[in-house]
Amino acid sequence: MGAYHDFYVRSLTDRDGFWREQASLIEWETPFAEVLDYSRPPFARWFVGGRTNLCHNAVDRHLGARAAQPALIWVSSETGQEQVYDFAALHAEVNCMAASLRAQGVGRGDRVLIYMPMIPQACFAMLACARLGAIHAVVFGGFAAANLASRIDDVAPKVIVSADAGSRNGKVVPYKPLLDEGIELATAKPERVLLVDRGLAPMAHVAGRDLDYAALREQHLGAEVPCVWLESSEPSYVLHTSGTTGKPKGVQRDTGGYAVALAASMKAIFCGRPGDTMFTASDIGWVVGHSYIVYGPLIAGMATVMYEGTPVKPDGGVWWRIAERHKVNIMFSAPTAIRMLKKQDPAYLTQYDLSHLQRVFLAGEPLDEPTAHWINEGIGKPILDNYWQTETGWPILALARGVEPDLPGKYGSPGLPVFGYDVRLVNEATGQDCGANEKGVLAIAGPLPPGCMSTLWRDDERFVKTYWSTVPDRLLYSSFDWGMRDDDGYYFILGRTDDVINVAGHRLGTREIEESLASHPEIAEVAVVGVSDALKGQVAMAFAVVRHAERVATAADCQTLEGELMRLVEHQLGGIARPARIRFVALLPKTRSGKLLRRAIQAICEGRHTGELVTIEDPAALQLIRDAVQAG
Numbered sequence: 001m002g003a004y005h006d007f008y009v010r011s012l013t014d015r016d017g018f019w020r021e022q023a024s025l026i027e028w029e030t031p032f033a034e035v036l037d038y039s040r041p042p043f044a045r046w047f048v049g050g051r052t053n054l055c056h057n058a059v060d061r062h063l064g065a066r067a068a069q070p071a072l073i074w075v076s077s078e079t080g081q082e083q084v085y086d087f088a089a090l091h092a093e094v095n096c097m098a099a100s101l102r103a104q105g106v107g108r109g110d111r112v113l114i115y116m117p118m119i120p121q122a123c124f125a126m127l128a129c130a131r132l133g134a135i136h137a138v139v140f141g142g143f144a145a146a147n148l149a150s151r152i153d154d155v156a157p158k159v160i161v162s163a164d165a166g167s168r169n170g171k172v173v174p175y176k177p178l179l180d181e182g183i184e185l186a187t188a189k190p191e192r193v194l195l196v197d198r199g200l201a202p203m204a205h206v207a208g209r210d211l212d213y214a215a216l217r218e219q220h221l222g223a224e225v226p227c228v229w230l231e232s233s234e235p236s237y238v239l240h241t242s243g244t245t246g247k248p249k250g251v252q253r254d255t256g257g258y259a260v261a262l263a264a265s266m267k268a269i270f271c272g273r274p275g276d277t278m279f280t281a282s283d284i285g286w287v288v289g290h291s292y293i294v295y296g297p298l299i300a301g302m303a304t305v306m307y308e309g310t311p312v313k314p315d316g317g318v319w320w321r322i323a324e325r326h327k328v329n330i331m332f333s334a335p336t337a338i339r340m341l342k343k344q345d346p347a348y349l350t351q352y353d354l355s356h357l358q359r360v361f362l363a364g365e366p367l368d369e370p371t372a373h374w375i376n377e378g379i380g381k382p383i384l385d386n387y388w389q390t391e392t393g394w395p396i397l398a399l400a401r402g403v404e405p406d407l408p409g410k411y412g413s414p415g416l417p418v419f420g421y422d423v424r425l426v427n428e429a430t431g432q433d434c435g436a437n438e439k440g441v442l443a444i445a446g447p448l449p450p451g452c453m454s455t456l457w458r459d460d461e462r463f464v465k466t467y468w469s470t471v472p473d474r475l476l477y478s479s480f481d482w483g484m485r486d487d488d489g490y491y492f493i494l495g496r497t498d499d500v501i502n503v504a505g506h507r508l509g510t511r512e513i514e515e516s517l518a519s520h521p522e523i524a525e526v527a528v529v530g531v532s533d534a535l536k537g538q539v540a541m542a543f544a545v546v547r548h549a550e551r552v553a554t555a556a557d558c559q560t561l562e563g564e565l566m567r568l569v570e571h572q573l574g575g576i577a578r579p580a581r582i583r584f585v586a587l588l589p590k591t592r593s594g595k596l597l598r599r600a601i602q603a604i605c606e607g608r609h610t611g612e613l614v615t616i617e618d619p620a621a622l623q624l625i626r627d628a629v630q631a632g
């Protein structure tokens with residue numbers, strides 16, 4: 001057994017000693033009195049009594065040794081801009097933003113919603129909240145008004161920070177109209193909206209509510225806002241994610257545990273050293289962006305590349321040019337991006353000097369073997385899959401090469417359980433542990449390690465009910481993923497157990513899309529399923545029953561209604577939630593008790609057998625789905 005085995009075992013058997021050591025990777029204003037309080041399972045409180053601050057650890061802490069070292073490297077291939085902030089400049093900008101927020105009355109425990117494109121001010125806003133002890137709720141810029149409104153109502157933000165527009169594929173995407181509509185739809189209206197004007201789209205200000213950030217920044221230039229020291233368990237942020245119901249779940253993260261987990265992962269999993277540069281091509285609206293664009297690399301004293309753009313614009317070499325130019329050491333992205341690159345000229349892979357690049361990490365969706373081989377051979381660097389979720393905040397399965405450099409990988413497997421995670425595979429029906437090579441639900445025995453969700457925002461009951469009550473007779477955290485472990489202890493992820501789908505590494509709830517489609521007056525019933533797709537991993541397919549058959553009498557009618565519905569989803573939820581196709585059927589397959597048979601629909605779409613469906617109400621419904629799929 002190697003070094004990692006011992007490291008992992010110790011993380012569970014000498015939990016306090018192990019995490020006490022890891023906790024020294026960050027700075028504490030007041031040392032903690034207790035490593036873990038697990039007196040009220042499944043609620044875990046890590047580093048009880050310790051006081052710290054995420055912004056201090058990400059920024060201020062490095063001013064002594066590396067004030068002039070790059071901290072935030074912003075590159076936009078959309079607007080052709082680039083800006084490098086060293087730690088001193090980042091500190092100054094974060095202070096301006098913090099002073100601007102403080103002037104609006106934002107303080108400890110207040111919520112600030114951030115709805116922004118990938119611009120430096122988004123990063124400043126997150127760090128400024130952390131500095132003030134305020135709780136940020138970042139909403140992905142690709143989400144539209146309805147999504148925004150439900151998140152506004154969930155956290156009731158005092159202030160929203162936003163911008164005039166983003167840009168995607170060279171096209172300006174205005175944010176302000178969606179923001180105004182989101183606020184209009186919401187009940188918990190913010191007192192103030194801080195707006196960054198990039199000059200991309202005209203933007204009207206609402207008098208008495210909207211403020212121009214440039215003017216505020218000017219006013220607060222040179223401000224020094226002290227870090228507010230938080231008790232380790234105080235929330236740092238809420239990040240919403242999709243589940244099986246239409247209502248998104250607000251994953252709540254603590255402060256001290258998160259900082260320690262990120263610091264530990266940067267060292268042991270990502271092999272990052274102070275002074276290195278990390279390029280995580282994701283978005284701050286996702287958990288990967290929170291952990292490995294903003295907090296993780298900065299806490300580790302590294303520079304982070306924040307990138308606005310796609311992997312293929314202006315051409316398929318853009319990532320590698322950035323990697324060469326900024327001497328990137330670590331890259332992190334999702335398999336879909338690599339599949340996009342695969343369609344480009346392979347010459348891009350060898351055209352740039354990638355001598356600084358050590359490893360490429362991929363997560364967010366299954367990494368298929370051909371894609372892994374292609375990129376590995378193309379750039380000649382190790383490709384490391386890792387598996388985790390918004391809920392956990394950092395990897396559950398990975399290869400900790402920072403602990404054991406030669407830890408072997410296996411294609412198709414994200415690796416071994418990460419230190420601190422007591423990973424189990426359990427039988428769905430009995431709750432018993434599975435043996436090797438047996439498929440089960442991937443679960444984690446409590447306490448969840450530091451950095452994982454502490455609860456759902458203002459809903460402890462839903463946290464317990466959703467995550468800790470699905471394994472029969474056992475208090476285990478369910479990941480809602482199927483998994484398998486081989487004889488060597490390597491895990492394989494085999495898809496979700498619930499109605500969550502994964503489109504291009506983005507997690508979407510089929511129920512949210514169904515609810516959006518059902519809000520159209522012509523739709524009587526609808527089912528949305530995830531169907532495998534060569535590029536995006538999965539895409540959403542919708543099957544709808546209309547109220548008036550004459551609305552879909554001809555192919556042209558169907559096309560018109562499909563277009564209307566697509567626009568509706570795009571408007572309410574955002575383009576990423578738009579189904580690939582909407583097909584109209586007279587009947588949906590259901591059980592006799594009225595439950596939609598989504599898995600049977602999915603099987604038909606993927607050309608698989610539906611299996612025996614003894615509880616089906618009307619088997620003719622399956623044929624209708626088959627006919628609709630065949631009709632194209």
Ligand code: AMP
Pocket residue numbers: 241287362363364365366367385386387388389390391414479480481493495496502505506507
């Ligand atoms: P999110 O919370 O958006 O990060 O999505 C988490 C979900 O994405 C997991 O529950 C898995 O279903 C899937 N996922 C994430 N990483 C991987 C991976 N490396 N391999 C397979 N599935 C993954």
